[in-house]
Amino acid sequence: MKTVKKAIIPAAGFGTRNLPITKVLPKEMFPIAGKPAIQYIIEEAIESGIEEILIVVSRNKNMILDYFDRSLEYEAFLEKTGKQHLLNKIVGPAISIQYVRQPFADGLGTAILLGKRFASKDPFAVLLPDDIFLQSGQPALRELLDVYENYQSTVIALEKLNEKLLKNYGVVKAIDLQDNTYEISDIVEKPRSTPPSNLAVSGRYIFEPSIFSYLEKGGKGVGGEVQLTDAIQKLLKLEKCYGVEVSAKRYDIGTDKGYLNLIQKLMSNSKKEDE
Template identity: 55%
Template sequence: MVKKAIIPAAGYGTRSLPITKVIPKEMFPIGLKPAIQYVVEEASEAGIEQILIIVSRTKNVIVDYFDHSLELEAFLEKKNQAHLLAKEFIPKTQLYYTRQPYARGLGDAVHLGKAFIGNEPFAVLLPDDIVFGEGKPAIRQLIDTYMQYGHSAIGLNEVKEEDLHKYGVIKGEGLAENMYKITDMIEKPKTNPPSNLAVIGRYVFTPSLFSYLDRIKVKEGEEIQLTDAIKEMVATETCYGQVIEGRRFDIGTKEDYISLINMIHS
């Protein structure tokens, strides 16, 4: 069973500037909850017991949000408003934190979880992507695929051809409805995308992923990309791609963020 997850939350949020100079994208409000709470809840509902959140020194507000506020609790008790604490979210899932000292890419952020994961399969959830559906949580769908086949599984979304240049796009062999064996991955193809299947921010990996991350060689100042490790992985071992049931919103884009807000309030 997959019991551990990594949530990378240390990026600069450059797509959402200037607001991300002071408010982490992961804390953007969706209804009365921040985006990252939806992702933590999704992992918890899927059976994840331990989550490592990768933060930077400017993201301490994320750590504070998932903690008790003794001053607030004392104030509300004094004002006979302790009932308001029922709205506070303290997850049952065990949360751990570590800092990414430099913004060296998603691959580097995930690699920081190597000791935390050990020799276990694990999930990765990107808080940019919020997935809503009536069935199983998005990451649970991939966990079930891993449990059935024993190999890494990557979440996919069918995307319009004119938008494929924004995503990592897979090349794969169809195995069953919404299920593919990934044979290659192209990051943001400018022309001739290999399919209309884009990678979204949900993954379940075997611990072998770290061996591929270890091999990536980058020049000074370059980022370590998770896509590069996945490309190496699918060349030597089986990896599945699964179209996720549910509607995915990329809150790094204004259009998706506004659509999500409208859906929550409708």
């Protein structure tokens, strides 16, 4: 039985939804309770059993590389000033992190294609850094991995949304199996009318390496970009694909509302712990 130990994090986008701050600060580095957003993504991957991560960056995202790199000067300063107890706050996560640059912002599909050599012949996860999940139980990605280990096929995270919001997401047509698990038969990117269901794609995926062939053959779609949704549509004609309505609460930090709601929730949790 195949298991998933690799993950790709596409982090090369311009972050236009968060302008003007993203002109100088990558949205993946937005501070959330003292940590950058991308650290929550890395921690979710580690807690789910991932052992190798590839982060896809652009030339203006060097701050991400710097953050996860060691700072020997900073470590020496903390030791010299008797603040060794703070070292665990600046030492990077115990996981293999690699990087690749996406030269042009021409779609999520292109970003994932850059991970072809990294994934090789292995199944892999994709975690979109805009979506941060707060869980009371298992991490969101772990829920997908459990389903993958059962079906050994593509798995996509899903969330039930109000119909007014579906125009902003990929939306699936699916058959309800059991335990919040679905078999997906179709997917539509940002439906303007008559969405196939109220189940929206929710920022976490498990793919077989065959997805790369669908991405390579797909060409450019909406917006002149290589769309992941187009590749999934082609995949559905030949392979099984499953969806999981994850139990963890999702926050879209690509919107001001989602970002502020996440911070407020974490502050509320911290206040309860202090009482």
